[in-house]
Amino acid sequence: MKSNNDNERTIQSIQKEISDFVSKRDWKRHHNPVNLSEAIIVEAGELLQLFLFKSHGSVEKEAKTESHLRERIEEELADILIYSLELADHLDMDVSEIISKKLNKNSKKHPAVI
Ligand SMILES: [Mg+2]
Numbered sequence: 001m002k003s004n005n006d007n008e009r010t011i012q013s014i015q016k017e018i019s020d021f022v023s024k025r026d027w028k029r030h031h032n033p034v035n036l037s038e039a040i041i042v043e044a045g046e047l048l049q050l051f052l053f054k055s056h057g058s059v060e061k062e063a064k065t066e067s068h069l070r071e072r073i074e075e076e077l078a079d080i081l082i083y084s085l086e087l088a089d090h091l092d093m094d095v096s097e098i099i100s101k102k103l104n105k106n107s108k109k110h111p112a113v114i
Pocket of ligand 1: 043046075076079
C-alpha cells in the first residue's frame, strides 16, 4: 500500500534532507556532477540486476507481492532518486520545471493517441 507522504513533502524539503545527510558525512567534496551522474548509472544497474533473468510477464506481480524484492527495488530506486535530486540541486535546476519542460518536449515528439 502506497503511503501518502508524497502529498505532504516538497521536493525542496527532500533535497534539504539529502544535502544535510551528505554534509554531515563530509561527502560534498566527492559529489560533483560527474560523480553524481556515475552514481545514478551504478544505482540504475543495481536496480536492473534485481530483474535479471526474471520473466517479463511475472516481474511486475513479483515486485508488488514479494516483500523482499519490493524492499530491494525501493532501496535502489531511492538511491537513483537521491542522486538525481542531488544533481539537480547541485546544478541549481528546478526539478518541477525540468520535468514539465521534458514532458512538454516529449508530448510534441510523441503526440497522444487516446
Ligand atoms: Mg544501491
